[in-house]
Amino acid sequence: MLDVTSDTTAKISHKKSTRVRLTIGLAVVDVLAIVIAFTLAGYFRLGLMSVSQLVDLLMVSIPIYLGIAFNTRAYGVSVLASFWVSYSRSTAALLFTISAMLLTMFFLKASAEYSRLIFGLGTSMALVLLFAGRWIISQLSKKLLGSNPMAEIRITDGIPLDHREDAPVVDAIAQQLAPDLSDPVVIQRLGMLTRDMDRVIVHCTLDNRLAWASVLKTLDINAEIVTQELKELAPIAVNRRDGEIALMISRGSLRWNERLSKRMFDIVFALFAIPVLALPMLIVAIAIKLESPGPILFRQKRIGLGNRPFNILKFRSMRAEKSDASGARSTGRDDDRITRIGAFIRKTSIDELPQLFNVLTGSMSVVGPRPHAIGSRAENMLFWDIDERYWDRHTIKPGLTGLAQILGFRGATEKRADLEDRLQADLDYRANWSLWNDIKIILLTFRVLVHRNAF
Secondary structure, eight states: OOOTTTHHHOOOOOOOOHHHHHHHHHHHHHHHHHHHHHHHHHHHHHHBHHHHHHHHHHHHHHHHHHHHHHHHTSSSSHHOOOOOHHHHHHHHHHHHHHHHHHHHHTTTTTTGSSOOOHHHHHHHHHHHHHHHHHHHHHHHHHHHHHHHOEEEEEESSSOOOOBBBTOEEEEETTTTTTOOOOOOOHHHHHHTTTTTOOOEEEOOEEEEEHHHHHHHTTTSSSEEEEEEOOOOOOOEEEEETTEEEEEOOOOOOOOHHHHHHHHHHHHHHHHHHHHHHHHHHHHHHHHHHHHHSOOOOEEEEEOOGGGGGGEEEOOOOOOGOOOOOSSOOEEEEETTTBBHHHHHHHTTGGGGGGHHHHHHTSSSSEOOOOOOOOEEETTTHHHHHHOGGGGGGGGGEEEEHHHHHTTOOOOOSSSSHHHHHHHHHHHHHHHHHOOHHHHHHHHHTTTTOOOOOOO
16 A cells, blocks of 8 residues: 555656647647648649648648547547547548538539549548557557556555556555544545546445545545445446436447447448349359258348347358257257358358348348357357346347457357357447447458358
């Protein structure tokens, strides 16, 4: 435990000034990226854009970009903790800026005065420069701020707690910090301890909780009390309504705007992918029909959004008479039910391509938890008997691919751990959903299309 005047607390409080400098650095990097990108784009098209036009373009675009970036938290604390969050928000701000400028010029009938090539080339180069600049700031942030950019301190009162490098732990009893509003000395010492901090987190016993709550309300920073009794409930927020306080246990599906953006992305992806893959899918269909009698497609009931069943589509990879509609038997290596064509399309994940039509009709998404058959088992136990949280994964649409798949959790569920690993990945995906994460998962999926557990 630490003395309240230790150098460690001073170092932690210094994070705020360091964070401000890094945030200013982000803004400078962004402005430079836009200026350099469009200057180079104008240079490549010399003669089509005058210097005055370039200056006018930058004088309009940079304030718009900075306004959008600040509004979308592209300079918030979270961007210093995660490079991908940082880059995705700056990218969104830039694309909104360019869209707004093009729309404005269209209505003002000034679009003919500016080169579309300059806009396209400038935007592309700006995205690359933003990536490089924000990556550099991200690395500096890790070096200067560590894994936690927040300047926070933890106080323990009767609760054992290990020291953490990113948040010093102060023993309230040893430092004589008893929560007592009638003692001005304690109140002042607590104020001095938390000076220049972003947040203070108190770990205390149930008996002292109300006293600490009263004392913490006197501080000018964010204050939290850890409540171990709520750990099993795993609330995600606290709501106030009609004079009552309620714990939010689940917020159900994604917010309406998140659902809309995810659905629009799914439709665009499916409409693009189906024509591109039409010929390979036709060849596979013919090969399946020639090798063994039966339907080309295999339909099976799977558990979908809201735990409602839907019919999933796959290329048939097994002999029709041996197909398992309930999914009670997991497919094993060298499974005698699989045809030769089936073995190939399963190993390369080609058998999943018809699910693009599931995506198009809305029963599936491109990215999400992989849907399971109702009778799926591990160690002869139904999935929900292994972990009660299993049903929680269905608060979001099932997907063609998902976080579990790119982490290598695929294939037969022979052991409990096979299901538990996938379930945890699915829950993590749901908790941290963003459209940018979906795009990353899609790109990383190409690395695991052929996998040792795909059979």
